[in-house]
Amino acid sequence: MLSGVRSLFSLVIYPLQTIASIPSDTELWLDGQLNTRQLLISENEAYRTDNLLLKAQLQKFTSLQAENIRLRSLLKSSRKLSDQMLIAETIAVDLDPYKRQIVINKGQRNSIYSGQPILDAYGIMGQIIHPGVASSTAILITDPSHAIPVQINRNGLRTVLYGTGAANYLEVQNLPNNADIELGDLLITSGLGGRFPEGYPVAVVVDIKRDPGLPFASIIAEASAHLEQSREVLLVMAQENAPQLMSEQTEGTPEHGD
Amino acid sequence: MGTRPASHGGIIILVSFSVAFILTMLPIPEAYKIYRPEWITLVLIYWCMALPHRAGVFTGWTVGFLLDIHMGSLLGMHALTLSVVAYLSYKLHVRIRLYPLVQQSLIVLLLVTLSQMLVLWLKGFTGEAPGDWSYWYPSLTSMLVWPWLFYLMRAIRRLYGVN
Numbered sequence: 001m002l003s004g005v006r007s008l009f010s011l012v013i014y015p016l017q018t019i020a021s022i023p024s025d026t027e028l029w030l031d032g033q034l035n036t037r038q039l040l041i042s043e044n045e046a047y048r049t050d051n052l053l054l055k056a057q058l059q060k061f062t063s064l065q066a067e068n069i070r071l072r073s074l075l076k077s078s079r080k081l082s083d084q085m086l087i088a089e090t091i092a093v094d095l096d097p098y099k100r101q102i103v104i105n106k107g108q109r110n111s112i113y114s115g116q117p118i119l120d121a122y123g124i125m126g127q128i129i130h131p132g133v134a135s136s137t138a139i140l141i142t143d144p145s146h147a148i149p150v151q152i153n154r155n156g157l158r159t160v161l162y163g164t165g166a167a168n169y170l171e172v173q174n175l176p177n178n179a180d181i182e183l184g185d186l187l188i189t190s191g192l193g194g195r196f197p198e199g200y201p202v203a204v205v206v207d208i209k210r211d212p213g214l215p216f217a218s219i220i221a222e223a224s225a226h227l228e229q230s231r232e233v234l235l236v237m238a239q240e241n242a243p244q245l246m247s248e249q250t251e252g253t254p255e256h257g258d
Numbered sequence: 259m260g261t262r263p264a265s266h267g268g269i270i271i272l273v274s275f276s277v278a279f280i281l282t283m284l285p286i287p288e289a290y291k292i293y294r295p296e297w298i299t300l301v302l303i304y305w306c307m308a309l310p311h312r313a314g315v316f317t318g319w320t321v322g323f324l325l326d327i328h329m330g331s332l333l334g335m336h337a338l339t340l341s342v343v344a345y346l347s348y349k350l351h352v353r354i355r356l357y358p359l360v361q362q363s364l365i366v367l368l369l370v371t372l373s374q375m376l377v378l379w380l381k382g383f384t385g386e387a388p389g390d391w392s393y394w395y396p397s398l399t400s401m402l403v404w405p406w407l408f409y410l411m412r413a414i415r416r417l418y419g420v421n
Contacts, residue, residue: 002333013328016276020283093283096329097291098388130330137330145386167288228288 003130007108010132017093017103017135024092028231084237086110088118090230091135100126100143100163104233107132115195117236123201123224124148124189125233140227141202142170150202151190155180158190161202161221167228170203172219177210179217187221197236265312267420274301274411275321283328292392295400296370298325299343303369304411306347307354309421318344332384339376343369359405367401 035043088106095101106112108131116128118138126140141148144165151158157180161170175181185205191198203221210217278297286294298321305313322340326333346369347354354365374397381387414420 006327006333009324009327013279013324016279017283017328020280021285024285092285093328094285094291094294095283096331097294098393099330099386101330139330 003114006130007132010107010130010135010137014132014135017091021092086112086235086237088233088235090233095137098165100140100146100165100167100227101129102126102138102140102233104136104138104235105134106235107134107136109134111237112136112235117196118233119200119236120225120230120233122226123203124196125225125227125230127195128235138233141223141225142166142168142227148196148202149190149192150187152181153186153188153201154182157181158192159187161187164220168223170221170223172205172221173216175217175219176215177212177217181205181208181217181219183208186224265421267415267418268312270414270418270420271305271309271313274305274414277301279324279328282325292395293399294396295403296373296396299340299370299373300366300400300404300407301411302340302344303347303366304408306344307351308411308415310348310351313344314348315341315344318342332380335377335380338380339373342376343373346372359408362408363401363404366404367397370400371397 086106088104088110091103091105093103095103104118112128112131114128114131116131118125118127124141126138126143126146128136129139130137139146140163141161142163142165144163146163148161149158150161157175159172159175162173164171172181172187183205186201187203187205189196189198189200189202201224203223205219206222207220208217209219275298278301281297282294302313302318302321305317318340319337322337323334325331325336325340329336350365354362357365371394374394378387378393
């Protein structure tokens with residue numbers, strides 16, 4: 001009930017937040033307006049090559065996806081493969097300086113729900129905690145009260161990544177000293193816990209200290225997502241697919257991708 | 259009490275709180291965030307002190323409630339602390355008005371520190387208490403900002419005849 005009160009009164013706060021973000025919006029707009037023609041042309045060129053590369057990779061991806069589905073059907077296991085996305089913009093306002101939270105300009109109007117994962121072009125950013133009517137608050141993976149189940153991309157070793165409260169840095173608190181983890185290892189979501197979709201990049205290991213006197217290694221990772229810069233964020237709309245997946249699993253029939 | 263002229267200028271009070279909210283939300287560089295004065299608490303103290311018949315515990319509660327919604331903190335946390343601040347400045351308003359500015363600033367330091375302490379206490383309950391001394395910087399900057407804010411608010415109050 002209280003979350004309903006919160007989402008309702010967020011409508012009162014929303015106009016103020018919009019006003020507070022005007023300076024940074026203006027800066028962004030001016031930045032766009034004052035670009036030289038030369039810069040725009042070169043940027044355009046870069047986007048075109050990027051687009052070509054990504055499309056080429058996507059071609060390979062479709063065939064890999066098909067192969068994956070075939071193999072999984074042989075193994076009689078199913079997995080959801082496509083996730084629907086919604087784009088939202090962050091509102092440039094400061095919240096509590098001791099938390100890592102952001103405000104986005106989509107809310108329950110756009111069927112945003114609590115616990116919804118958000119990501120940017122580079123990796124997982126966090127999840128929605130207070131969906132409002134027109135805007136929502138999201139908690140970043142670096143918030144000290146946030147934890148995300150991950151696995152090491154290289155060997156599939158599963159662990160949990162905790163936020164530190166410092167911008168961009170996370171820590172692994174419970175891997176033993178002899179665990180197979182190296183500098184530069186990519187940590188991806190494991191999909192355990194059912195909140196984050198599986199296989200998205202979360203962080204890269206940047207520091208490992210193995211103190212024999214301590215039961216666990218102290219491991220620091222840097223977030224892959226551009227947590228402090230991303231203007232556009234992606235919201236994963238996957239809730240309506242979940243029950244369907246469950247029923248398919250119980251029937252034991254493999255899922256066919258689209 | 260004698261007869262009081264009809265109170266007006268409620269819109270000015272509303273605007274002053276809106277500006278305080280915007281100053282609280284305004285994005286500033288990471289390194290300066292810990293120095294941001296508690297604008298909302300300061301404006302609340304001013305109105306409770308200058309117009310105790312108009313602003314009081316309820317104003318404090320409402321403003322704190324909205325602050326909770328903005329910050330995503332525990333619902334009612336700032337509502338409680340700002341109610342306490344409003345009550346104390348209401349109780350002390352006759353004295354605060356007579357104090358010289360320096361002494362006023364010290365009272366403001368005391369009130370803001372108290373509200374921060376209550377917030378820290380409540381955050382401790384929910385297990386998210388920040389552990390370093392920089393948490394207290396806003397109290398000091400609030401104290402330093404107070405004289406300027408006081409003169410500005412008084413000028414605005416007199417200009418628009420808020421009573």
